[in-house]
Amino acid sequence: MESDYEESKKREIKEIVKKYKERIIKSLGEDEEEYIRTSDYKIFRQSFLPKKLTLYEKAAKKASQILKFNVDKKTKEKLELAIRTCHLNITPQDAVSLPFLFLGIFLFLAIMSAALLLILNQYNMFFPLVILILGILGFVYLRNLPFLFAKSWRMKASSQMIQATFYIVTYMRHTSNLENAVIFASQYTEPPLSLDLKRVIWELETGDYSNIVDAMEDYLYLYRDTNPEFLESFHLIVSSLLESEEHRRVGALDKSLNILLEETHDKMLHYAQELRTPVLMLNMLGVVLPILGLMLMPMLVAFMPEIKWYWLALLYNLILPAGVYYYVRNIIATRPSGIGAGFSLIKKKTSFRFIKMLPVLIIAALFIIIGLVPIILHTAKGDDYDICLIKESSKYKVITGDIESYKVEHPTMKKEVCFLEYVTVNDPDTKKTFIQGPYGYPSVIFSLFIIFALALVISTYFKYKVKDIIKIRDETKEIEDEFMSILFQLGNRLADGIPAEMAIPSVAKTIKASKASKFFEIVTHNLRRLGLGLRQAIFDKDVGAINLYPSHLIKSSMQIMVDATKKGPIIAAKVLMTISNYVKEIRRVEERLRDLLAESLSSIKSEISFLAPGLSGFVVGMSSLFAIVLVKLAQVSSTSLPGQVEQGQLGSIMQFLRPGISVYFLQIVIGLYLIEIIIILTVLYNALLYGDDEIERQYLISQNLRHSIKIYMLVSIFMILFVAMFAGKFLHNIR
Numbered sequence: 131m132e133s134d135y136e137e138s139k140k141r142e143i144k145e146i147v148k149k150y151k152e153r154i155i156k157s158l159g160e161d162e163e164e165y166i167r168t169s170d171y172k173i174f175r176q177s178f179l180p181k182k183l184t185l186y187e188k189a190a191k192k193a194s195q196i197l198k199f200n201v202d203k204k205t206k207e208k209l210e211l212a213i214r215t216c217h218l219n220i221t222p223q224d225a226v227s228l229p230f231l232f233l234g235i236f237l238f239l240a241i242m243s244a245a246l247l248l249i250l251n252q253y254n255m256f257f258p259l260v261i262l263i264l265g266i267l268g269f270v271y272l273r274n275l276p277f278l279f280a281k282s283w284r285m286k287a288s289s290q291m292i293q294a295t296f297y298i299v300t301y302m303r304h305t306s307n308l309e310n311a312v313i314f315a316s317q318y319t320e321p322p323l324s325l326d327l328k329r330v331i332w333e334l335e336t337g338d339y340s341n342i343v344d345a346m347e348d349y350l351y352l353y354r355d356t357n358p359e360f361l362e363s364f365h366l367i368v369s370s371l372l373e374s375e376e377h378r379r380v381g382a383l384d385k386s387l388n389i390l391l392e393e394t395h396d397k398m399l400h401y402a403q404e405l406r407t408p409v410l411m412l413n414m415l416g417v418v419l420p421i422l423g424l425m426l427m428p429m430l431v432a433f434m435p436e437i438k439w440y441w442l443a444l445l446y447n448l449i450l451p452a453g454v455y456y457y458v459r460n461i462i463a464t465r466p467s468g469i470g471a472g473f474s475l476i477k478k479k480t481s482f483r484f485i486k487m488l489p490v491l492i493i494a495a496l497f498i499i500i501g502l503v504p505i506i507l508h509t510a511k512g513d514d515y516d517i518c519l520i521k522e523s524s525k526y527k528v529i530t531g532d533i534e535s536y537k538v539e540h541p542t543m544k545k546e547v548c549f550l551e552y553v554t555v556n557d558p559d560t561k562k563t564f565i566q567g568p569y570g571y572p573s574v575i576f577s578l579f580i581i582f583a584l585a586l587v588i589s590t591y592f593k594y595k596v597k598d599i600i601k602i603r604d605e606t607k608e609i610e611d612e613f614m615s616i617l618f619q620l621g622n623r624l625a626d627g628i629p630a631e632m633a634i635p636s637v638a639k640t641i642k643a644s645k646a647s648k649f650f651e652i653v654t655h656n657l658r659r660l661g662l663g664l665r666q667a668i669f670d671k672d673v674g675a676i677n678l679y680p681s682h683l684i685k686s687s688m689q690i691m692v693d694a695t696k697k698g699p700i701i702a703a704k705v706l707m708t709i710s711n712y713v714k715e716i717r718r719v720e721e722r723l724r725d726l727l728a729e730s731l732s733s734i735k736s737e738i739s740f741l742a743p744g745l746s747g748f749v750v751g752m753s754s755l756f757a758i759v760l761v762k763l764a765q766v767s768s769t770s771l772p773g774q775v776e777q778g779q780l781g782s783i784m785q786f787l788r789p790g791i792s793v794y795f796l797q798i799v800i801g802l803y804l805i806e807i808i809i810i811l812t813v814l815y816n817a818l819l820y821g822d823d824e825i826e827r828q829y830l831i832s833q834n835l836r837h838s839i840k841i842y843m844l845v846s847i848f849m850i851l852f853v854a855m856f857a858g859k860f861l862h863n864i865r
Contacts (some may be wrong), residue, residue, distance in 0.1 A: 146528045170409070181283050188273065189381070190220045191224055193227040193232075194227040195388070196761075197227050198227055205222070206222045209222035209226075210222060212276040212277050212279065215283055217322075229272035232268050232701075237265055239261050243261060256444075261452050283298060283322050284356070286323070286822045286824040287322045287326055288353060289822055291390065292390050294315045295315075295386065295390055297319065298312060298314070299311075299386060303380060303414045312331060316328050347361075349362055359393035362389055363386040363387070363389050367382070369382050370740055388715075398727070399726055402729075409461075412454070412458065412461070416810075421804075423754050439799065446799050454807065455810050461814060462817040487594065491587065493583075493586070494584070495583070497583035501580035504550055504568045507550060508567070513552060513554075516550045517548065518546070520545055521544045522543040550568045551567055551568055551573065551761070570759050574793045576798055577802070581797070581798065581805070581839065584801075584802070586836075588834040592828040596829045600829050602680065609649075609663035610683050613687070618816075619637050621707035625707075626862055634653050635657070640651035655667055665692050669692075681711065702704075726821065731815060742808065742838065742839035744841055746800050746804045746842050747846035747848075747849055748845060750850065751853050752853070753797075754850050803833065813827060
């Protein structure tokens with residue numbers, strides 16, 4: 131009975147608190163829709179949780195229904211912390227069941243595919259091995275996925291912490307209420323931090339915490355090891371609540387934001403100094419050595435014919451990019467958080483529709499068909515078919531068909547260049563012959579169109595996806611910079627004791643040349659012509675000036691100004707001038723940090739712009755030379771008489787020569803690796819410069835991929851043509 135009485139008492143108290151809170155909100159004139167209804171946290175979570183997290187939730191729950199595993203206490207505690215951090219609605223048992231189910235499925239597929247190949251008398255275990263490797267890699271990845279999600283979540287949230295502190299401090303300068311300040315900050319920051327703050331308020335109102343200080347302390351405890359300055363800054367904000375004198379209260383608030391900026395600057399200074407070695411290692415081990423290694427593959431395969439092009443594809447297009455990406459993620463993970471996220475835009479529906487990609491997909495399909503022409507011709511016309519430019523009796527002409535038969539009938543003719551250049555290879559171990567190729571220079575050039583098509587689709591997709599929003603964002607950034615200066619002017623007007631309704635039209639007359647002038651002109655029009663109040667003139671859903679400016683910074687500044695004017699123009703003036711100074715200081719620190727990273731960023735940019743594509747094109751050209759020379763040497767060794775071959779060590783070596791790997795397929799492997807490396811390096815460049823800015827990342831991938839593939843194709847074609855002319859005389863002597 132006593133417990134029932136206590137529960138009813140708690141419910142009654144909550145109802146009273148809710149009733150008076152709504153009355154206070156109404157008396158302050160705040161828009162009811164702008165205020166957070168924290169009881170709707172679960173709905174908010176479903177709306178803003180990234181799709182990859184919700185898909186993981188569904189997969190984990192499904193896996194747990196099929197296969198259940200017990201979790202030891204230590205692992206369970208770690209998983210619970212990770213799950214709570216990124217707001218996942220699963221249990222530790224769900225998280226453990228998914229990787230084991232994934233491994234079991236792939237292990238079953240590997241065994242079945244191996245058994246099927248043995249039944250068909252095929253002893254090439256490449257595909258079962260690939261399936262097994264994918265299963266093992268997937269198991270390791272899924273096993274660590276909750277921790278990776280939590281780490282990524284904390285990184286993104288911490289990068290937004292300065293902006294959140296800015297909103298809290300700015301709000302508390304005119305209203306010393308921490309709970310309302312946290313609510314205000316959660317409205318104007320982006321997920322994931324906004325989701326964290328909304329959960330803090332939700333847990334406070336559902337009784338998990340008795341006060342906002344304990345709730346925030348518990349949340350910020352997650353950053354005690356990586357970002358202790360967050361806790362220090364929050365303690366200063368809390369201490370401002372206890373100050374009786376206004377100047378000491380404001381000083382504590384100012385100090386809390388300055389601590390974050392100073393600590394971030396110091397950390398970034400050390401990070402920039404330590405970044406040179408990882409970037410150099412990435413350049414050598416991720417770009418230079420792997421690409422140069424491919425240049426030697428034709429010669430390696432000439433002595434080890436067991437190595438096939440698809441083995442190289444597995445290594446260079448799956449395993450190596452995964453290793454490079456893991457290394458890059460470690461570099462990003464050590465980046466000091468707090469700067470780079472920037473003030474975000476108010477999200478609007480994007481105009482991207484997949485139908486826009488249809489013309490590009492059609493063009494890309496045509497390029498792929500062009501790239502497959504050598505394979506199509508060989509399949510359709512047979513092993514002996516080729517198209518060659520020959521020289522006969524000092525005349526050049528193009529012939530098609532069986533070139534070897536034509537050569538028997540015309541022994542004086544010389545092949546200059548052939549389109550396909552398939553060759554017959556004798557395997558001394560099995561005493562069998564098989565066809566290998568294409569080796570012709572034109573075939574390699576045609577294969578470039580396949581890579582160009584893939585790069586075209588990827589770059590165009592990202593371009594269309596962010597084209598409109600990147601334009602709006604750039605314009606908004608310019609307006610924000612102007613807006614902060616205008617706020618300072620407006621603050622000066624208010625400091626003279628002029629009401630905001632009169633100060634805004636006065637400022638609007640003096641800033642007509644700026645891009646931000648339209649905002650104040652609309653507010654003036656709404657005040658004088660439509661007779662609206664200040665809040666409606668700015669925030670009205672139909673005619674409010676804020677509707678044309680999708681900026682959280684502008685919207686939050688105006689929200690604070692409207693609230694501050696209720697306490698008089700002098701208070702509002704101080705708040706506006708403080709906002710202007712805060713934002714300028716944050717911008718100044720951001721620029722200083724970019725200067726610190728300039729050397730490393732320049733190195734990464736040069737790799738993306740020229741080094742990687744230029745080196746890849748050079749390797750394609752040189753590989754073409756090595757491959758065609760090895761083909762001719764292998765043909766000589768196979769057609770020469772025994773006495774002609776076995777002369778000294780060279781003859782012994784030539785007995786083991788086989789045609790190298792087809793550069794047609796090697797170029798595809800190199801091109802795919804280049805696309806992956808460009809994307810990975812762009813992710814690193816964006817993360818260092820802008821933090822976790824998804825819009826900027828997609829825009830940079832589109833720009834860099836388009837530029838790099840152009841360089842790659844030009845260098846490749848130039849090198850292939852140069853090698854074809856340079857090697858002509860040497861190949862004639864071999865013939």
